Amino acid sequence: MSDLIDVSTVLARRQGAVGRLTVNRPEALNALDLDMIRAMLTALDEWESDPAVATVVLDGAGDRAFCAGGDIGVVHSSAVGDPAVARTLWREEYRLDARLARYPKPVVALMDGITMGGGIGIGAHAAARVVTERSVLAMPEVAIGLAPDVGGALLLARAPGELGTHLALTAGRVGPGDAVHCGLADHHVPAGRLAALVDDLATGAVPEVTVAKYAEDPGPAPLAAARCWIDHAYRGATTVEDVRYRLEAIDEPEPGEAVAAITAAAPTALKVTLRAVRQASGMTSIEECLRQDFRLCSRFLEHPDLAEGIRAAILDKDRSPRWRPGTLAEVDDAAVEAFFAPLTDELDLTEQSTLWSDHR
Template sequence: MNAPVTEPDLIVRRESAAGVIRLNRPKAINALTLEMTREFDRALIAFAADPQISVILVEGAGERGLCAGGDIVGLYHSAREGGDLGKVFWREEYIMNARIAAYPKPYVAFMDGLVMGGGVGIAGHGSHRIVTEKTKIAMPEVGIGFFPDVGGTWLLTRAPGEIGTYFGLTGEIMNGADAIHAKFADNFVPSVAWPDLREALTAAPAGASAAQVRDIIARFSLPPDPGPAQQHQAQIDAAFGKDSIDDIVAALEHDSSEFAQAALKTLRIKSPTSLKVTLKLLRMARHAASLQECLVHEYRAALEVFASYDFVEGVRAAVIDKDRQPKWRPATIAEVTPDIVARYFVDRGADELKFPG
């Protein structure tokens, strides 16, 4: 009796004029491993050089989402054992993120369902980003002693007003409408229309331009209703426009609305160190000249994260033991000194990021 055929974690194939990259770990909501990242990057390079490929389609297997992020369990065990998976994984992932942003062909990401962390990295830098009524985008890294990476600080600071600061610090979920408002996505397409849109994209003409692909997508797109964060833009701008976590917390404390109090409650359970590091990265990204500059800052900070107590403790509480009771060190915002924050901004690692081009 023949053994069942096991599909790879990443499926790469040509469908007519499209180069398809499908993340294929549905039980793990297609979380990225180092091997998947390497294969993804190789596929991008091959498709860019293939004259028969007009457009790239990125999608996730299963019904739950495009990608739940990186393989956080593997990173957790490596960090506990003093390994170097974080250094290697983030370096290769960030290089891939830069390649996506500079990709020479139309790059369509189908952001259906859950899109978190590393999933934002493979979708948010693409030229054509599609959301649906089921889309849930989040960068919840401050809840595990980390920060929004994969170029997330670049994307968040390009959102209108302080929407990006709000999402980056709280880790709250964007629906499809808020993702478009925050400039994380471009088009809202009902999920039932995706098969027909996908077929139209695979039939794109040879050498299709970004504008031609945009026109194809527009035929299936609808205008979404305003998202919840967009409706609270004024409140978000007032509170999250401050340049210190203490001032943001104080502003929220003085706003008795349900929205502000919910945001305050959320901030109080995050890693105090991550909150301060994230805000500094976001303010630096606001003045950055390029995505690559932000990726360098993120990589330097990530190297410190991988050696930190809060990262291991945060993953333990959220993913390993699932008790949702992390014991942060330091435990309060007031205890996070400038010297602690400075460790995340040491001038290191830039020479390890060999960006394409």
């Protein structure tokens, strides 16, 4: 690979001992499309056998976002038109997520700025995950009629207590302190020190030691302080209705905000998400979770809530989605079960010997 490859929306270049991958679509908050995903896979394939590349650094162009997710416009047009388009995007995206998680050389993800959905997929499974004071992380899918994907349920299921379930059902956003506390990131490095960190890695320095050298206290973790009421509301709950009932019984502002967020989200997505996170708690590999994600997203493409959720939140921005069905009570167990049934064309990812829990 040449010293600089400009594929317009992905920059892949050598910087000393570092193979540097930059998602370069700042006007769209570095949202991933199919060409970007394939360009990143090509770079990773070439660098794997290049002895001059010791470490891969993954970052985003601009100062607003690392990666705000997948290309939501493509998903919407696919949901109202040809589902095969989005399913192809997800197949390749999940392959990239698994590749980054299993990469034989250290991957350092600099999740500076907005990091949501697909951004979590490419960043939060890396060997070393860095956030800055500008970082905002979230899996906000239930707000658009979808369930967390890109292996996000696996990460959320392994957060302390029930913090991950809370984030999944409320589409909650976290800053650097909570990102580290919840296990979505490893270190906080001030944005102004990232360039020096990369320069240091380019000398061939050991990533784990080097990143720690630049790391600073991430600051407060509000979710850690809220752990008591969050665990009380979510632990052992088998239905979203039960979660909401428990939250409503806590006469404090924050649980009230959680009730409002859950009430605004898509009922079907909420019920599928709760089950997905619960099932992920027993998984040992990212591939297992990504196969579940592909089943769920494929089914959501056929459900009216996905197109409607994207319309209300992203396209028309009226924030008034008309969910079908409109209440939790109308979503029965059989409807939820159908989302998890095997597909005729399952996602095929070759598992490697290292379990996800060992890798992390």
